[in-house]
Amino acid sequence: xxxxxxxxxxxxxxxxxxxxxxxxxxxxxxxxxxxxxxxxxxxxxxxxxxxxxxxxxxxxxxxxxxxxxxxxxxxxxxxxxxxxxxxxxxxxxxxxxxxxxxxxxxxxxxxxxxxxxxxxxxxxxxxxxxxxxxxxxxxxxxxxxxxxxxxxxxxxxxxxxxxxxxxxxxxxxxxxxxxxxxxxxxxxxxxxxxxxxxxxxxxxxxxxxxxxxxxxxxxxxxxxxxxxxxxxxxxxxxxxxxxxxxxxxxxxxxxxxxxxxxxxxxxxxxxxxxxxxxxxxxxxxxxxxxxxxxxxxxxxxxxxxxxxxxxxxxxxxxxxxxxxxxxxxxxxxxxxxxxxxxxxxxxxxxxxxxxxxxxxxxxxxxxxxxxxxxxxxxxxxxxxxxxxxxxxxxxxxxxxxxxxxxxxxxxxxxxxxxxxxxxxxxxxxxxxxxxxxxxxxxx
Amino acid sequence: xxxxxxxxxxxxxxxxxxxxxxxxxxxxxxxxxxxxxxxxxxxxxxxxxxxxxxxxxxxxxxxxxxxxxxxxxxxxxxxxxxxxxxxxxxxxxxxxxxxxxxxxxxxxxxxxxxxxxxxxxxxxxxxxxxxxxxxxxxxxxxxxxxxxxxxxxxxxxxxxxxxxxxxxxxxxxxxxxxxxxxxxxxxxxxxxxxxxxxxxxxxxxxxxxxxxxxxxxxxxxxxxxxxxxxxxxxxxxxxxxxxxxxxxxxxxxxxxxxxxxxxxxxxxxxxxxxxxxxxxxxxxxxxxxxxxxxxxxxxxxxxxxxxxxxxxxxx
Numbered sequence: 001x002x003x004x005x006x007x008x009x010x011x012x013x014x015x016x017x018x019x020x021x022x023x024x025x026x027x028x029x030x031x032x033x034x035x036x037x038x039x040x041x042x043x044x045x046x047x048x049x050x051x052x053x054x055x056x057x058x059x060x061x062x063x064x065x066x067x068x069x070x071x072x073x074x075x076x077x078x079x080x081x082x083x084x085x086x087x088x089x090x091x092x093x094x095x096x097x098x099x100x101x102x103x104x105x106x107x108x109x110x111x112x113x114x115x116x117x118x119x120x121x122x123x124x125x126x127x128x129x130x131x132x133x134x135x136x137x138x139x140x141x142x143x144x145x146x147x148x149x150x151x152x153x154x155x156x157x158x159x160x161x162x163x164x165x166x167x168x169x170x171x172x173x174x175x176x177x178x179x180x181x182x183x184x185x186x187x188x189x190x191x192x193x194x195x196x197x198x199x200x201x202x203x204x205x206x207x208x209x210x211x212x213x214x215x216x217x218x219x220x221x222x223x224x225x226x227x228x229x230x231x232x233x234x235x236x237x238x239x240x241x242x243x244x245x246x247x248x249x250x251x252x253x254x255x256x257x258x259x260x261x262x263x264x265x266x267x268x269x270x271x272x273x274x275x276x277x278x279x280x281x282x283x284x285x286x287x288x289x290x291x292x293x294x295x296x297x298x299x300x301x302x303x304x305x306x307x308x309x310x311x312x313x314x315x316x317x318x319x320x321x322x323x324x325x326x327x328x329x330x331x332x333x334x335x336x337x338x339x340x341x342x343x344x345x346x347x348x349x350x351x352x353x354x355x356x357x358x359x360x361x362x363x364x365x366x367x368x369x370x371x372x373x374x375x376x377x378x379x380x381x382x383x384x385x386x387x388x389x390x391x392x393x394x395x396x397x398x399x400x401x402x403x404x405x406x407x408x409x410x411x412x413x414x415x416x417x418x419x420x421x422x423x424x425x426x427x428x429x430x431x432x433x434x435x436x437x438x439x440x441x442x443x
Numbered sequence: 444x445x446x447x448x449x450x451x452x453x454x455x456x457x458x459x460x461x462x463x464x465x466x467x468x469x470x471x472x473x474x475x476x477x478x479x480x481x482x483x484x485x486x487x488x489x490x491x492x493x494x495x496x497x498x499x500x501x502x503x504x505x506x507x508x509x510x511x512x513x514x515x516x517x518x519x520x521x522x523x524x525x526x527x528x529x530x531x532x533x534x535x536x537x538x539x540x541x542x543x544x545x546x547x548x549x550x551x552x553x554x555x556x557x558x559x560x561x562x563x564x565x566x567x568x569x570x571x572x573x574x575x576x577x578x579x580x581x582x583x584x585x586x587x588x589x590x591x592x593x594x595x596x597x598x599x600x601x602x603x604x605x606x607x608x609x610x611x612x613x614x615x616x617x618x619x620x621x622x623x624x625x626x627x628x629x630x631x632x633x634x635x636x637x638x639x640x641x642x643x644x645x646x647x648x649x650x651x652x653x654x655x656x657x658x659x660x661x662x663x664x665x666x667x668x669x670x671x672x673x674x675x676x677x678x679x680x681x682x683x684x685x686x687x688x689x690x691x692x693x694x695x696x697x698x699x700x701x702x703x704x705x706x707x708x709x710x711x712x713x714x715x716x717x718x719x720x721x722x723x724x725x726x727x728x729x730x731x732x733x734x735x736x737x738x739x740x741x742x743x744x745x746x747x748x749x750x751x752x753x754x755x756x757x758x
Contacts, residue, residue, distance in 0.1 A: 006545035014533065245529025247592070252496040253546040254525050255515065 003254040007262025015270045053100045053115045057108030057136030064169045065101040139173045216362045216389040226271040231327035238331030256421040288332045311388050318405040319381035332420040350425040352381040364393035377408040447474040455504030464490040466653035479644035480633040484636035487653035488633040489526045496584035519548040539718045547594035561589040600634040637734040651741040665730035673702040677726035
C-alpha cells in the first residue's frame with residue numbers, strides 16, 4: 001500500500017507542478033465558457049445585420065415592413081422555431097434584420113429578378129442577404145407560398161422571423177376580410193406563452209429549463225474533458241516510462257497492480273484538484289454575480305440542485321476509472337505516443353458516443369434511448385449523470401448504473417493490470433495471444 | 444556467512460519466439476561474494492538478470508532467491524541496476540532517490556539520511572537538487588547505482604555497472620562493491636569486460652548462448668587452466684614473439700603479450716630472447732588471464748549469431 005502511495009504522490013506532484021497544468025487550471029473555465037457561448041452568440045447575431053428585400057405580390061404588406069428594423073413580435077414567434085433555432089435564440093440580443101419593401105403588381109418572381117441578381121453580386125452592388133417573394137394570391141389562396149431566396153438556405157432564424165411577420169399580416173388581412181377590425185384581430189391572434197416547469201419528486205417546482213439545458217452541458221463537459229485529458233496523461237506516462245526505461249525498476253519493485261493503481265489514483269487526484277479549483281472559481285464568481293442576479297429575480301436553485309454535486313463526484317470517479325483503463329492498455333502495448341494515439345483513435349470515437357448523444361438524451365432523459373444507454377456498462381457513468389442533471393431517474397436505475405460501473409471497473413482493472421504487465425516490457429513486439437494468456441493466469 | 448546460497452538458478456530456459464535466450468542455465472551465488480556473470484553480448488546475461496528480478500518469467504526451471512521461490516516475496520531485499528538505465532528525467536536527484544527508496548518500502552526519514560550519505564560518497568552532493576536530465580550520463584548512472592543500494596539490500600544485482608563510467612568512478616564503484624562484500628552483502632554483476640571482472644569479482648559464471656560453460660572461484664578457474672602462461676609488458680615491436688620456439692600460442696597487444704608455452708619450454712630462454720630485441724617492463728609466469736580463458740571457452744571463431752543478439756530483447 002505504501003508503494004501505491006509513493007507512486008500516487010509522484011504522479012500527482014509531477015503533473016500538478018507542470019506549467020501546462022497551472023495554465024489550464026486558470027484558463028480552463030474561460031476557454032470552456034468561450035467555447036460554449038461563442039457559437040450561440042454567433043448564430044443569434046449572425047455576425048452582422050441581415051439585409052433582405054421583400055417583393056410583395058399582394059402589394060398590401062407595406063405597413064409590416066415599413067419600419068425597416070424589426071424587433072417586435074419575437075416572443076410570439078419563439079415557439080414556432082425548430083430545435084436548433086430555438087436553442088440559438090435563447091441568448092439575449094435580437095436579430096438585426098433590415099428589410100427593403102418592394103410592392104409588385106405583376107409576377108412577383110419576375111419583379112424579384114433584379115434583386116436576385118444583386119444578391120448574387122452580378123452588378124457589384126451593395127450586399128444583399130436574401131429576397132423574400134410573397135405570392136400575389138397570399139390573402140385569398142390558403143395554399144399560397146412564400147419563397148425565400150438566399151445564398152445559404154440554412155439561416156432558420158431569419159426565415160422563421162420573416163415567415164412569422166408575413167403570416168401575422170396575412171392572418172390579420174384574412175380576418176379583416178371577414179369583417180373583424182384590426183384591434184380585435186390582434187386580440188384573436190395573440191399567442192399564449194408557454195412556461196416550462198420541472199416538477200421534482202419532492203413536489204418542488206423549478207423553472208428555468210433553458211438554463212438547465214446549459215448547465216447539463218457544462219457538467220457533462222466537466223465530467224468528460226478531464227477524463228480524456230488525464231486518460232491521455234496516464235497513457236503518455238506509461239509510454240514515457242517505457243521509453244525512458246524506468247519501467248524495469250518499477251516493475252521489479254512492486255506488483256504491476258500497485259503500479260497501475262498508483263498511477264491511476266494519482267491522476268484521478270489531479271483531475272479532482274483541477275475540478276475542485278474550477279468549482280471554487282465558479283462559486284466565487286457566482287457569489288459576486290449572485291447578489292446582482294438575485295435582485296433581477298434570478299435564482300440558481302431553479303435549475304441546479306445541491307444533489308448534483310455528490311452525484312457529479314461519484315460519476316466522475318466511475319467514468320474516469322473506466323476510461324483510464326483503456327488508455328493504460330493503449331500505453332502499455334505501444335512503443336511510442338504516436339502508436340498509442342493511433343490505437344486510441346477508434347476507441348475514443350466509441351467512448352465519445354454519450355457526448356454525441358447528449359442532445360437527445362438531455363432533451364428526453366426518460367426515453368428508451370436514454371435509459372438503455374445509461375445502463376450499458378461503458379457508457380453508464382456519463383449517460384446516467386446526464387439524466388440525473390436534467391431529471392430524476394428511478395432510484396433503482398441509478399443504483400444499477402453504479403453497480404454496473406463498479407463491475408466494469410473491477411473487470412477492466414484486472415485485465416488492464418495483466419495486459420499492462422506483459423505489454424510494458426515487450427519492447428518492439430506486441431505480446432502474442434499465448435503469452436498474454438500465460439500472464440493472465442500467472443502474473 | 445560464507446557457503447550460504449542466496450541465489451540458486453536451476454535449469455532455467457527462456458525463449459522469445461524462435462530465439463532461445465537462456466537455455467537450461469544453472470548456477471548458484473554464495474552469500475558474501477561478488478559474483479560476475481560473464482559472457483559476450485547477447486549471451487543471455489540480461490535476460491537471466493531480468494528473470495531473477497521477476498521481470499520475465501522463466502519458461503521452465505526455477506529460481507530461488509534469498510530462500511524464497513517467489514521473487515515477489517523478497518523484492519525489497521534486492522537492489523537492481525538494470526542494463527536499460529532509466530530515471531524520470533524531470534525529477535530532482537534527491538526526490539528521485541527518495542522515490543526509489545519508497546517503492547522499496549523504506550520509511551522516508553531514513554531514506555533521506557541514507558540518500559544524503561550516498562550522494563556524498565558518490566561526489567554528487569552538489570547535484571542533489573539538480574534535475575536528472577541536467578546530469579551527465581556518468582552521473583545519472585551513479586544516481587541509479589545509489590538507487591540500487593539505498594534500501595540496504597542483502598543482494599545487489601548490477602547489470603554492467605561499470606560501463607560508461609570514467610576510470611575514477613570505476614575505482615570508486617569497485618571500492619564500494621568491496622565494502623558491500625565486507626559488510627556481508629552479496630553482489631551479482633554482469634559484464635563482458637574480462638579485465639574489469641578480473642579486478643572485481645570473487646566467483647565467475649561464464650555463460651555462452653544462454654548456458655553456463657564455466658563456473659567457480661576466479662582463482663580456481665584460472666589455476667585449472669594451468670600456470671604455463673607468460674605475461675609480458677614491453678617497449679618495442681613484439682611481433683617476433685609469436686614465432687619464438689617454445690611458444691604454443693600467443694596473443695599480442697600493443698606493448699603487451701600473453702604467451703602460452705609448450706610443455707617443457709624454458710621461460711629463461713624465452714626471456715633472454717625477448718630481452719635481445721625489446722625493453723622488458725614486466726615478465727610474469729602465471730595462469731592465463733580471464734580474457735584468454737574466456738576466448739578459449741567461447742571461441743573467438745563463432746561470433747554471436749544474430750539470433751543470440753536478438754535474445755536480449757529490447758527496443
